[in-house]
Amino acid sequence: MGSRSSHDLETDVAIIGGGTAGLNSAMAAAQAGCRVLIVDKANIVHSGAIAGGIDHFMAFLETGEPWDTREAYLGWVGSVARGAADLEVQEAVYCDELKEALERVERIGVSLRQPDGKIFRTAALGQPGPYAINFDGKKLKPKMAIEVRRRKCRVLNRVQVTNLYLHDGELAGFTGFDIRSGDFYRIRAKAVVIATGNTNRMFNAQVGNPFNLWYCPANTGDLHRAAFDAGVALANMEYVRMTIVPKGFSTPGFNAFFGMGAQLVNSLREPFMKNYHEMGNKAPRNFIVWGALQELKEGRGPIYMDCGHLKAKDLEHLFRTLGIDKDTLPEFLLAKGYAKDGAMIEMTVSEPMQARPSEVCGSGIRIGRDCASNVPGIFAAGDASDQMGCLHMATAGGFAAGRHAAAYAKKTAHRRPLATKAMAEEQARVFRPLERKSGSTYREFETIVRQICSDHFGPVKTELSLKAALEKLGRLDAARDELKADNLHELMRTHEAMNIHAVSKISATAALARRETRFPPYHYRADYPLSDDENFCGLMVIQKQPGGDVTTRLDKLRYAG
Amino acid sequence: MPAVIDASKCNGCELCDLYCPLDVIHMEGEVAVVRYPDECWHCGACRQECARGAVSFRFPLAMLGV
Numbered sequence: 001m002g003s004r005s006s007h008d009l010e011t012d013v014a015i016i017g018g019g020t021a022g023l024n025s026a027m028a029a030a031q032a033g034c035r036v037l038i039v040d041k042a043n044i045v046h047s048g049a050i051a052g053g054i055d056h057f058m059a060f061l062e063t064g065e066p067w068d069t070r071e072a073y074l075g076w077v078g079s080v081a082r083g084a085a086d087l088e089v090q091e092a093v094y095c096d097e098l099k100e101a102l103e104r105v106e107r108i109g110v111s112l113r114q115p116d117g118k119i120f121r122t123a124a125l126g127q128p129g130p131y132a133i134n135f136d137g138k139k140l141k142p143k144m145a146i147e148v149r150r151r152k153c154r155v156l157n158r159v160q161v162t163n164l165y166l167h168d169g170e171l172a173g174f175t176g177f178d179i180r181s182g183d184f185y186r187i188r189a190k191a192v193v194i195a196t197g198n199t200n201r202m203f204n205a206q207v208g209n210p211f212n213l214w215y216c217p218a219n220t221g222d223l224h225r226a227a228f229d230a231g232v233a234l235a236n237m238e239y240v241r242m243t244i245v246p247k248g249f250s251t252p253g254f255n256a257f258f259g260m261g262a263q264l265v266n267s268l269r270e271p272f273m274k275n276y277h278e279m280g281n282k283a284p285r286n287f288i289v290w291g292a293l294q295e296l297k298e299g300r301g302p303i304y305m306d307c308g309h310l311k312a313k314d315l316e317h318l319f320r321t322l323g324i325d326k327d328t329l330p331e332f333l334l335a336k337g338y339a340k341d342g343a344m345i346e347m348t349v350s351e352p353m354q355a356r357p358s359e360v361c362g363s364g365i366r367i368g369r370d371c372a373s374n375v376p377g378i379f380a381a382g383d384a385s386d387q388m389g390c391l392h393m394a395t396a397g398g399f400a401a402g403r404h405a406a407a408y409a410k411k412t413a414h415r416r417p418l419a420t421k422a423m424a425e426e427q428a429r430v431f432r433p434l435e436r437k438s439g440s441t442y443r444e445f446e447t448i449v450r451q452i453c454s455d456h457f458g459p460v461k462t463e464l465s466l467k468a469a470l471e472k473l474g475r476l477d478a479a480r481d482e483l484k485a486d487n488l489h490e491l492m493r494t495h496e497a498m499n500i501h502a503v504s505k506i507s508a509t510a511a512l513a514r515r516e517t518r519f520p521p522y523h524y525r526a527d528y529p530l531s532d533d534e535n536f537c538g539l540m541v542i543q544k545q546p547g548g549d550v551t552t553r554l555d556k557l558r559y560a561g
Numbered sequence: 562m563p564a565v566i567d568a569s570k571c572n573g574c575e576l577c578d579l580y581c582p583l584d585v586i587h588m589e590g591e592v593a594v595v596r597y598p599d600e601c602w603h604c605g606a607c608r609q610e611c612a613r614g615a616v617s618f619r620f621p622l623a624m625l626g627v
Binding site for chain 1: 579580581582583584596597599600601602603604605606608609610618620624625626
């Protein structure tokens with residue numbers, strides 16, 4: 001391994017994570033005249049949550065309908081994401097950016113319209129009206145990749161970022177390695193936008209495969225961990241998110257099914273969602289997951305997606321849409337023997353993941369209206385931030401983050417230095433698992449982390465269960481120093497496993513501090529089963545202090561009505 | 562086996578290797594091989610990029626049988 005080389009790069013704005021949010025950030029920073037470097041663990045043509053496609057974009061379009069306004073949209077956000085969505089930030093990063101975001105998607109060559117030229121929208125998730133624009137986003141990611149190349153952004157594909165570095169309390173740069181060549185990178189930047197998504201593979205998944213997941217299994221909290229270690233404040237980390245997925249295959253499709261009018265039924269063929277929420281199958285996601293869990297727990301499972309009452313043309317649209325969002329889902333359903341005639345499809349509750357409690361906020365780096373974190377030079381966007389989630393916010397807010405990062409870079413005269421000693425230590429740390437002849441593998445280590453998280457807070461939790469989880473997760477610290485990797489692919493997975501482990505501790509610590517229940521089952525404290533708006537309507541912010549102590553605080557949020 | 566590559570159709574263009582978001586597909590000589598089938602996300606990026614129709618999906622029994 002002595003032949004690996006290392007590289008020193010400099011840029012104005014670096015984007016870490018080239019998914020939807022990151023590429024929109026890159027477009028904005030390049031448009032502002034900055035030199036932009038995008039670093040992605042995979043290849044930006046197909047990486048992140050929409051690597052294989054996406055089928056809807058949520059928007060208010062000011063059509064004159066009472067629900068189709070900025071105010072109505074924010075009212076919805078305030079009701080379904082109460083205590084997690086900071087409406088002042090959301091206005092800036094989403095509402096103010098939306099019109100341009102919609103135009104940008106179409107300008108780079110992806111139509112938001114149906115083949116007949118019309119915009120088709122559906123409603124689900126507690127929306128007061130149909131906010132979800134159905135469209136064919138199969139090519140959206142490749143088109144965005146072309147666009148950032150056109151704007152002369154430099155791209156480093158297949159580089160896993162390993163740590164962030166500050167100088168005098170401000171961003172200096174970061175390190176990473178090429179997962180195929182093993183080359184080591186030291187990158188100095190005036191500003192960085194972190195857009196690396198949420199944290200997956202933290203809880204046991206369907207049929208025992210941790211890569212059979214609703215969200216992208218490559219998103220493993222790498223930069224949540226690195227940012228946290230650099231003193232960046234995180235928020236909404238206590239939430240454990242789940243959805244409804246086909247039995248055997250964890251895929252997106254929730255919005256398509258319910259948007260088109262499908263309904264969940266139990267094994268008595270009873271639609272049950274009205275028992276849990278007045279909006280029934282159009283309720284916010286966490287209520288549907290809660291209802292499904294109760295039906296399964298009380299012995300009325302399996303549960304099914306009943307599409308039998310849908311019109312033939314709606315069924316056809318639904319199946320086409322499912323394949324846009326998840327390329328392989330229609331053939332999976334057919335392979336399981338489902339006819340396209342509206343037959344009931346067995347569903348279940350997905351694996352938990354550490355992520356935002358609602359479509360309309362995020363989970364991660366605490367950002368302000370300017371997408372900036374508490375550390376000068378570090379910005380965040382998309383699912384990796386505490387306020388952006390889903391395609392609509394990653395597109396709109398990603399661009400905002402890039403613009404603000406560019407403005408910061410422009411007023412920064414000099415790039416700050418990376419300390420030579422720290423660089424050498426990091427390079428040694430990163431590659432050490434390759435040098436070990438014996439030790440545990442990432443598979444074994446990750447399986448243990450998943451078991452602890454699943455047993456102790458996946459999703460139900462109490463003070464005792466969380467403290468016990470933290471004790472067990474703490475005991476695993478020693479095992480981190482004994483992990484071995486036989487090749488660079490395994491080295492990447494080893495670092496991912498360690499990051500999942502670190503984020504699981506952050507999540508459990510934040511959950512311990514939120515002594516109430518919110519968005520059940522996403523944060524269901526069996527010892528505090530009720531919501532407590534008086535004390536907990538706000539963001540649980542968790543931060544590592546300069547001395548190493550981890551602290552939590554509640555940033556209260558206020559809502560009209 | 563999730564993504565399956567038909568070696569007789571593969572022309573060695575490397576696009577599936579290049580674009581797999583999970584680093585599951587690696588070139589072995591002139592042919593793309595699914596080296597880490599257990600880590601496939603079934604996203605279909607490889608199939609979307611294959612001009613030769615060499616990629617198909619075979620769902621494991623564990624996914625189909627439950």
